Structures are given as C-alpha cells and as structure tokens.
Amino acid sequence: MENKLTKIRRTFAAQLTGKHKLKLIIPHNDSSDSIFEVFINEMFNQLHRKRTKQDEELLRESNRNSPLFIQRKQLQKDIEDFLILNKRQDARAVQEIIERVERMTMLNRKYDIREVKSISQLNTQYQSTIIPTVKMFTVSCSYRALCSELLERFDWPSELFASEYDRCFCKTCYPLTMPNVYQSNIENKYPIIIPRNWMKFGLKIDEVQAKIHQIWNKWAMSYHGTLPNAALSMIKHRQICLPGDKLLDGTHLTIRPGHIPDQKAFFTSPTIRYAAQNHYATPLEFTSQIDKCVYTAKIVLRCRQMPGSFTIQGETLNNSRINGADFCDIIPDEQIEWKTDKRGTVIFDGLCVRLTPVSNQTFHNTIYQSHANQTNVHN
Structure with missing residues (x-):
C-alpha cells in the first residue's frame, strides 16, 4: 500500500504541474526519491x-462567477487534496x-503526451521550462446533472451530504477501460x-465512529436498494431500519409482498446489480426539466458493514432458476x-442514483407520488 501511495503522490504532483502550468521540470519515473521530493516541494511552493x-x-474582481473565482476554488481544492495525501490520516x-x-491517468492515455525533460537536463540548461506533460481537461457530465436534479426533487436537507465525495460512474466519467473491481487493502x-x-x-458520517472502528480500512462495502422515505429515515437515524420500525414520516416499515415473511433483518449485497433489483429498489x-425526457429512477444506499456481523447467503429472487445466469x-x-x-454495524456513506430513459412505457409511480404512496416499503 505504501508503494502505491508513493506512486500516486508522484503522479498527482505531475498532473497538478501540467494542470496549473507550473514552471517545473517533471522527473522521470525512475528518478530517486530525493529528486522527487525536491520536485514536489517546489511544486507546492x-x-x-x-x-x-x-x-x-480577486480583490479587484466583483463577479463571483468569473473564471478567476472558479480557478481559485479549484486551486485551493488541489492544494487541500495534496495535503490530505501527504498526511494520510x-x-x-x-x-x-x-x-x-x-x-x-487512464483518461490521459487517450491523448498525446509530450516528451518531458529530466532533472539532469535541467542541470545542464540552467533554466526553467513549462512542461505541459499531460493535457488536463474537464468533461461536462450531463448524467451527473440529471441525477443531481432528481436529488433536488427529493428536497432532502443539504446537511446530510458531503459533496466532496460525489462520484459519477457513467461511461464518460468512468470509462470501460477502468477496472470493474478493486481489492481495497490486505485488512x-x-x-x-x-x-x-x-x-x-x-x-x-460520524467521523469519530469511523476512526474508532477503522471502517475505511476494515469494513466491507455493500449496497442496499430501497425507496426515498426509507432511505431518508436510515440516513437521518444513522442506523438500519428493520421491519416494524416507525419511519420519520410516520409510516411503519413492513415486508413487501414477494419477500420472505417473518424475516426481521436487513439485507445488502456486495454488488449493486443485485441490490438494484425491482424487489428492493x-x-x-x-x-x-433539463432535457424534458422521462426516466426510470432507482436509488440504492452504499454501505460499510462490520465484518463478522452479517451472514452471507444465496440469492432469494430465484434468478438462476428463471434466467439461468448469475446476477x-x-x-x-x-x-x-x-x-x-x-444495529450499529452498518454505516451509510453514499446515495447511489441511476436513471434509465423510458421508451414506450408508462409507470404509475412518479417522483412526486413517492412520498405519499410509500406506506408499505421493505428495507
């Protein structure tokens, strides 16, 4: 893990050098640690x-939507991110x-990367040169905008969200060349x-709880398909809801038709493809209102679960027998x-949204009706 962080730190420094057009020479990948530290310190300065x-x-700029304000905000974010990477806390x-x-890094491989000069060349030339090693660019993600519009329609308290951890996994933001699965760490x-x-x-989330339990290092990641009112209750309560619990809107959580009766339990899955099945989400x-199109929307909670607190079992939707293939x-x-x-063994760290364009279909559930019609929902 330490070697990976070192490589990431070097790569990030090179990316920031190109992005902010710093007057620096980027070392070759095989340069020594001391050379890279000199480079990183100067980059930070x-x-x-x-x-x-x-x-x-900015003291002379009054328009807060000006490019300068945007550049300043991005620069501050990059500095803070690099400090986080340095401290590793x-x-x-x-x-x-x-x-x-x-x-x-994966995206930049699709574009021409200019030749970079080594530190030894810098010593012979005695001059600083702007080395745009990578072409940095921003992709305007329409999918993210649509999902954000849906979330605004829920009208949930903004205090629940940590936008710095937002992440889009559409084909533009997360290309097919990127891996489908990660192994988080040896623990x-x-x-x-x-x-x-x-x-x-x-x-x-509760950062004290996260630190005490070391959830980012030790807890498993899973997904839980649900509906807006149940999701809001769980996020506000900061704990799972079980059948029989009274939700914030006054309704009781019950087991929906088609589910196993008398199962007072909370179900998740390590893959969102299963958690997003219609029985759950x-x-x-x-x-x-952005593109005037109609979409099928689903929401799934991303969870962190304490190892040893859950039972791993087979699917209960009879998918294999019906379709002959795994989920x-x-x-x-x-x-x-x-x-x-x-309770207390599941922490929600993300709300996942998926939109699928509707073609020649009519749905009875609408985003406006959802709060009124969710009297019988399964966790």
Missing part, C-alpha cells in the same frame, strides 16, 4: 505563490483522491465492485446476499 497572486487579483479522502488520480478481504452507470452522492418515474459476473449467486439484524 509554486502552487502557494499562484494562490497568493490569485487572491490579490483520512483514509476515506485518500481513497477518493487515489481513484481520482487513477481515473485521470479487508471483501472486494469493492464498481457501480457502473450510477451516480454516487457522498453522505456525511422500486423504479420511480422522473421527468427532467453478477464477479460475485456468485450463492454469496450475493448479506443478512444482518445487528
């Missing part, structure tokens, strides 16, 4: 000087930065399966469902 200069210019934030750097035997074609909105109709090509059906009745 230049970023701070650039920020100071922008602050002086916030495991969740470090993992997000690692994914960001790896994603940008966690459970794989992280990427929720392709979903948008994940970060949720605020009931589809809702959503009409966007997921990574997790077999015999291990695809996790069951627990232990």
Whole structure:
C-alpha cells in the first residue's frame, strides 16, 4: 500500500504541474526519491505563490462567477487534496483522491503526451521550462446533472451530504477501460465492485465512529436498494431500519409482498446489480426539466458493514432458476446476499442514483407520488 501511495503522490504532483502550468521540470519515473521530493516541494511552493497572486487579483474582481473565482476554488481544492495525501490520516479522502488520480491517468492515455525533460537536463540548461506533460481537461457530465436534479426533487436537507465525495460512474466519467473491481487493502478481504452507470452522492458520517472502528480500512462495502422515505429515515437515524420500525414520516416499515415473511433483518449485497433489483429498489418515474425526457429512477444506499456481523447467503429472487445466469459476473449467486439484524454495524456513506430513459412505457409511480404512496416499503 505504501508503494502505491508513493506512486500516486508522484503522479498527482505531475498532473497538478501540467494542470496549473507550473514552471517545473517533471522527473522521470525512475528518478530517486530525493529528486522527487525536491520536485514536489517546489511544486507546492509554486502552487502557494499562484494562490497568493490569485487572491490579490480577486480583490479587484466583483463577479463571483468569473473564471478567476472558479480557478481559485479549484486551486485551493488541489492544494487541500495534496495535503490530505501527504498526511494520510483520512483514509476515506485518500481513497477518493487515489481513484481520482487513477481515473485521470487512464483518461490521459487517450491523448498525446509530450516528451518531458529530466532533472539532469535541467542541470545542464540552467533554466526553467513549462512542461505541459499531460493535457488536463474537464468533461461536462450531463448524467451527473440529471441525477443531481432528481436529488433536488427529493428536497432532502443539504446537511446530510458531503459533496466532496460525489462520484459519477457513467461511461464518460468512468470509462470501460477502468477496472470493474478493486481489492481495497490486505485488512479487508471483501472486494469493492464498481457501480457502473450510477451516480454516487457522498453522505456525511460520524467521523469519530469511523476512526474508532477503522471502517475505511476494515469494513466491507455493500449496497442496499430501497425507496426515498426509507432511505431518508436510515440516513437521518444513522442506523438500519428493520421491519416494524416507525419511519420519520410516520409510516411503519413492513415486508413487501414477494419477500420472505417473518424475516426481521436487513439485507445488502456486495454488488449493486443485485441490490438494484425491482424487489428492493422500486423504479420511480422522473421527468427532467433539463432535457424534458422521462426516466426510470432507482436509488440504492452504499454501505460499510462490520465484518463478522452479517451472514452471507444465496440469492432469494430465484434468478438462476428463471434466467439461468448469475446476477453478477464477479460475485456468485450463492454469496450475493448479506443478512444482518445487528444495529450499529452498518454505516451509510453514499446515495447511489441511476436513471434509465423510458421508451414506450408508462409507470404509475412518479417522483412526486413517492412520498405519499410509500406506506408499505421493505428495507
């Protein structure tokens, strides 16, 4: 893990050098650690000087939507992210930065990368040169905008969300060349399966609880399909809801038709493909004001679960017998469902949204009706 963080730190420094057009020579990958430390220290100094200069210019700028304000905000975010990577104290934030750097590295491989000069060449030339080693670019993601519009329609308290941990997994933001599964670390035997074609909105969590239990290093990642009112109750309560619980809107959580009766338990899955099945994540109709199109919307909670607190079991939707194929090509059906009745062993760190365009279909559920019609929902 230490070697990976070192490589990520070097790559991130090179990306920031190109992005902010710093006057630096980027070392070759095989350069020594001491050479890279000299490079990184100078990069950091230049970023701070650039920020100071922008602050002086902003004193004369009144339009907060100007490009200068946007550049200053992005520069500050990059500086803070690099500090997080240096300190390595916030495991969740470090993992997000690692994914960001790896994603940008994969995207940049599609574009021409200019030849870079080594530190030894710098010593012979005695001059600084702007080396745009990578072409940094921003992709405007329409899918993210649509999912954000849906979330705004729910009208949930903004205090629940941690936007710095938002992540889009559409084909543009997370290309097919990126891996489908990660192994988080040696302390966690459970794989992280990427929720392709979903948008994940970060949720605020209890950082004290996270630190005490080391959830980012040791707890398994899973998904739980549900409906908006049940999701809101669980996020606000910061704990799972079991059948029989009274939700914030006054309704009682009951077992929906088609589910196993008398099962007072909470079910999750390591793959979102199973958690998003209609039995769990009931589809809702959503009409966007952005593009005037109609979509089928689903929401799934991303969870962190304490190892040893859940039972791993086979699927209960009879998919194999009906379709003759597993739900997921990574997790077999015999291990695809996790069951627990232990409160306090599940933490919600993300709300996942998926939109699918509707073609020649009519749905009775709408995003506006969902709050009124969800009197019988299963967790």
